[in-house]
Amino acid sequence: GLMHREDVNGGKRQEYRITSKALDFFDVTTSINAWAETWLAENGHSGLTLRHIPCENKLMPQYTCNACNGVLTRTEIHFEGPISDQ
Numbered sequence: 001g002l003m004h005r006e007d008v009n010g011g012k013r014q015e016y017r018i019t020s021k022a023l024d025f026f027d028v029t030t031s032i033n034a035w036a037e038t039w040l041a042e043n044g045h046s047g048l049t050l051r052h053i054p055c056e057n058k059l060m061p062q063y064t065c066n067a068c069n070g071v072l073t074r075t076e077i078h079f080e081g082p083i084s085d086q
Contacts, residue, residue: 001019002018002019002022003017004016030059034061036048
């Protein structure tokens with residue numbers, strides 16, 4: 001799962017903690033939020049704002065190449081595999 005329950009205060013209450021699986025899902029959730037800002041937002045705001053803590057600017061996720069650190073755009077990506085030939 002994405003969350004697990006953890007007993008605190010000697011089992012008097014429980015808290016929910018995110019799992020490593022949820023941490024790996026971070027890129028997906030930030031991308032969906034950015035999509036929602038564009039396509040589902042009322043008055044330009046979807047209801048959830050993500051901010052980068054060090055500079056306090058609004059977060060707009062972007063993917064970068066792991067080799068050259070260039071920002072990826074859909075026109076600069078080549079898909080390889082069985083689906084790409086269709």
